[in-house]
Amino acid sequence: MDSNTPGGNAPNHFDNVACPFCGILCDDLEIGPTADGLKVLKNGCVKSVAGFERAFKEPKPQINGKDVSLSEAVAEAARLVKAAQLPLFGGLGTDVDGVRAVMSIADQAGGVVDHALSEGQYRNFRVLQTGGWVMTTLTEARNRADLFIVLGSDIQKIHPRFFERIVCNERSMFSDTPPKRTVVFLGEGLDQSEVKGSRIGEIVTLPAKGERLREILVAMRALAKGVPVQGDTIGELPRADVEDLVKRCSAASYGVMVWAPPSLAFPDADLTVQAAAEYIKDINLTSRFAGLSLGGNEGAVSAGAVCAWQSGYPLRVSFASGKPDYDTERYATANLLANKETDLVIWLASYTPDLAPPTTDVPMILLSTPALKPAKTPAVYIPIGTPGIEHDGLIVRCDNVVSLPLRKLRQSQLPRAADVLAQIQAAL
Ligand code: SF4
Known part of the structure; x- marks a missing residue:
């Protein structure tokens, strides 16, 4: 609704604006005018402010x-x-x-x-084209997930409001007091600062190197199937931590593994996405689990x-x-x-x-x-x-x-x- 409709505000004042400055397309921004441009009045982030508030110029061709x-x-x-x-x-x-x-x-x-x-997108396309996957949507994840695993992606940097809107939402479509969530950061140096509030139960940090994620995911799949996996460490993580993560995945009523393809910038990263996709397929034989790919900026x-x-x-x-x-x-x-x-x-x-x-x-x-x-x-x-x-x-x-x-x-x-x-x- 803009200001020119009953109940609106001032001229050129827009509510429920969709933001095109990253792939999650938040659609709840409030934008108002300034003397020479636009101002983000509500529900902005560093990227949307940079986009909507930049200086207005109309140079010639x-x-x-x-x-x-x-x-x-x-x-x-x-x-x-x-x-x-x-x-x-x-x-x-x-x-x-x-x-x-x-x-x-x-x-x-x-x-x-x-x-x-598209280099980032191809980390997904190759998996979709060859093996298929089980994926969810932002809305499903926001309303149903009890476990989020952030896979090697600095989501806060690429999508600054993802945690606020999809993970930390206090209410869900089904309850005003939904159960708390566990958020696992599987990766090095991932910004956790916006994972907070009453909805968040536990935050688990597993600082795996990007290049070792595939090995960890393959081992998790094997462990879940009861296949022996050797060693006290797996992909440089303590074995006990990896086993604990497998248990959390099996116990989740709706787990979501989320990644942003541009973050997986290491050789053969499509094989990491493939390992995630295959593990997720396995979990779905007995429970409910899905992938969620972000990116798309x-x-x-x-x-x-x-x-x-x-x-x-x-x-x-x-x-x-x-x-x-x-x-x-x-x-x-x-x-x-x-x-x-x-x-x-x-x-x-x-x-x-x-x-x-x-x-x-x-x-x-x-x-x-x-x-x-x-x-x-x-x-x-x-x-x-x-x-x-x-x-x-x-x-x-x-x-x-x-x-x-x-x-x-x-x-x-x-x-x-x-x-x-x-x-x-x-x-x-
Ligand atoms: S996270 Fe920020 S940049 Fe991305 S769509 Fe939302 S408001 Fe726009």
Whole structure:
């Protein structure tokens, strides 16, 4: 409800705002106006404040650093795309309509599509594609879980309100006084500071190294099955601690193992996700347990979802042959650049300046929020609006089950990424 509805507040005062600045998409923010921008009045966090309250600028499009009109920038972008042998549509920090537009122009231009954060997502995709898994949603976890295991992920840093909203909620859908929860931090140096309040029973800290998590999970699966496991330590943790964790998993009425794929930044991390997925499947033979994958910042989940439903593959798809060609290694952004396979990068970053384009000599068309300052002047620069601030939009949440509407919160001349891409495509 905004202020213009009965019972609202002042003009341009918005309640129940969905926040696009990380993948959990909190939808309870209160945003008000200031003289020259927006202010987060309630339910913000460090990331949402940085996003909603950043300085409001509307720079002009540029060609090689010189101000031009939007139509001139679009014409030059179209000329570059048309001339390219293998354009890479990367970054992909945009909303559902933006990704749809990317898929359309990439199809026509014979380009590749890949999201800047898909390396993290592929730690999950490979497991989903090969073995399957049992996963839950934010809502299920919030209302049902009695045990959370945080798997090697500094969730507080990536999703600052996850613990507040999903783990520490005092009430659940089923009770005003739900039972207390146990939270296990299985990993080194994980911020526990926001796990507090009446809902939290026990907090268990098991400082395992990321590279040893797989070994620990495999041993837990074996122990749960009664298979002998040798040694006084398992993955450098005391054996007794690992055995205790197995007992907690077996005794939980609804356990949830939660991870954020970007945090699992060590070699073969997909095998760690696979070990978790297989253990969770086993527990479900006698009890109830699920995985919960977070991540999905910068519109990564929307990009993967739209690409999957339109091409059949979750990103890293080339249309150069006239049909979708899927290759998780060859069409990864880093590999395309390192192997000099792409001769033009079209980089989208409409949410935050953190989605900086790669440093490369390959010519670049940059469609980004004005907050992003590239290290190198792009061939074409077109500032675009942020979905959920300068224009309406739709974005898919990290648990993949909900797409949330994003609202325009202020007047702006900044165009939507989808509209700019459609104009470029029309000019091809
Ligand atoms: S936790 Fe994420 S979605 Fe929630 S307010 Fe912070 S940045 Fe926005």
